[in-house]
Each structure stands twice: as C-alpha cells, then as structure tokens.
Amino acid sequence: MSAAVSTSAAAVAYPLGPVDQIPRGEGRAFAVAGHQIAVFRKRDGSLRALSAVCTHQGGPIADGQIDNSVVLCPLHLNAFELDTGCSTTGAAPLRTYPVDLDDDQIVVYAA
Numbered sequence: 001m002s003a004a005v006s007t008s009a010a011a012v013a014y015p016l017g018p019v020d021q022i023p024r025g026e027g028r029a030f031a032v033a034g035h036q037i038a039v040f041r042k043r044d045g046s047l048r049a050l051s052a053v054c055t056h057q058g059g060p061i062a063d064g065q066i067d068n069s070v071v072l073c074p075l076h077l078n079a080f081e082l083d084t085g086c087s088t089t090g091a092a093p094l095r096t097y098p099v100d101l102d103d104d105q106i107v108v109y110a111a
C-alpha cells in the first residue's frame, strides 16, 4: 500500500488504488492500518466503506450482495445500511469509514 497522508490528528487518508478494481455493484475488502474495511462501489459509482467483518459471526461483508441502500452478509443474510452501518435485521451495527475518490483513486480515512 502507498504511504498514508495525514489529514488531521484523528484520521489518516489511505490510498487504496484505482476505483476500477471494484466493479459497480460489488465490494472489495482491504486491510488498512489494522482495520478490515469493505469498500463498496454502488451502481451510481459512489463509494461506501464499512467494517469488512460482520458483527453477527464474522462473515465477509465485502462478499455480500448490495442494492442501493443495504449490504446482505453472505453467511446469514443480516442486512446493513451502506450509509450508516446500522442493521435492518437486528444485528449490531457495522463501523463506517469516510471514503472518497481522488482522480479515480479510492481514499479511505481511518484513525
């Protein structure tokens, strides 16, 4: 991974490479400074970043199916809102991370 760029005392920007590595409608997992982060590229091209480890029993969130608003964990199909990480099926929430595009490069922010 490239060198991190410090933006504030609380969060550090981590470049994760070109957005084209994630097809629209899918997610990919990245290891970032001790965090396992699932980055999703929605069909409209926008990005969302959540913990890649399901709060239920550790399922691989990045492998889940998404629609415009939620991701379904592939193990037991708990649903989590892409914007907030909150579960609509009663599981504990997933952590969310700020994520941006910078010249078609994914940048995620983690403390």
Ligand code: FES
Pocket (backbone or CB within 6 Å): 054, 055, 056, 057, 058, 059, 073, 074, 075, 076, 077, 078
């Ligand atoms: S591990 Fe994700 S729903 Fe069970």
